[in-house]
Amino acid sequence: MSSSNNNVLTKTLAVVASLVAGVFFTGAVLAESSLEDEIRERIKPVGEVCISGEDCGDIAAPAAAAAAGPRSGEDIYKTTCFGCHGTGAAGAPKLGDSAAWSARTSKGLDAVISNAINGINAMPPRGTCASCSDDDIAAAVNYMVDNSK
Ligand code: HEC
Structure with missing residues (x-):
């Protein structure tokens, strides 16, 4: 070279x-x-994953599980109870019908809630909401009663 x-x-x-x-x-x-x-x-990545139970800073903690998570009485009413209680089908006390509801609640709200959980006559147990907890049903009953005064 x-x-x-x-x-x-x-x-x-x-x-x-x-x-x-x-x-x-x-x-x-x-x-x-x-x-x-x-x-x-x-x-940075477009999405951020926050696993349930993890401290994720300012990302909102996810509900434990969608199906078992707390739902508002209004949500449950609209998705499950409305079919009968919005229309009065099968003789269901209608939302907003204060006479019909006060006749029911006169026996005590607990008794009314327990009838909603266990079913009574044409009212199916839990209004057919199998995934609803007792608290969910109570919330839905309270929603209907509160809006039928
Ligand atoms: C398939 C129709 C239907 C659905 C769906 C339904 N209900 Fe009812 N419900 C009825 C009927 C009919 C009655 C009246 C029963 C009776 O007293 O003869 C009733 C009565 C009730 C009562 C009064 C109980 C009492 O002690 O007088 C409550 C509370 C109630 N329903 C809550 C609910 C809730 C909460 C839901 C939704 C989670 C729901 N229902 C869904 C038909 C339905």
């Missing part, structure tokens, strides 16, 4: 070395610059 070839090789290596150094240097500067946060923000 001639000495001029050696020179070219040396220069090439020098250029490559400075390019590599430049990349590292740029990387170091970027890492310390305020751009870092911006880049992190831009490349």
Whole structure:
């Protein structure tokens, strides 16, 4: 190999070395610059997973399980009870019918709730909401009673 070839090789290596150094240097500067946060923000995953029971900072803790989670009386009424109690089907006391409801609650709210849980005549147990807990049914009854005064 001639000495001029050696020179070219040396220069090439020098250029490559400075390019590599430049990349590292740029990387170091970027890492310390305020751009870092911006880049992190831009490349962060779109969704964040928060597992039940984990402390997830400001992500709202997920309900333990959708089906068993607490539902409002209004939700249950609308999804399960409305079919009969919204229309008066089969003689169900209608939402908003204060006379019909006060006749029922005169025997005590607990008795009314327990009839809703166990069923009475054409009223099916839990109004057919098999996944409803006793508390869910009580909440739905309270919703109907409160809105039928
Ligand atoms: C398939 C129709 C139907 C559905 C669905 C239904 N009900 Fe009823 N419900 C009735 C009928 C009919 C009665 C009247 C029964 C009777 O006293 O003869 C009744 C009565 C009641 C009463 C009065 C009980 C008493 O002691 O007088 C409550 C409380 C009640 N339902 C709650 C609910 C709730 C809460 C839901 C939803 C989770 C629901 N019902 C869903 C038909 C239904």
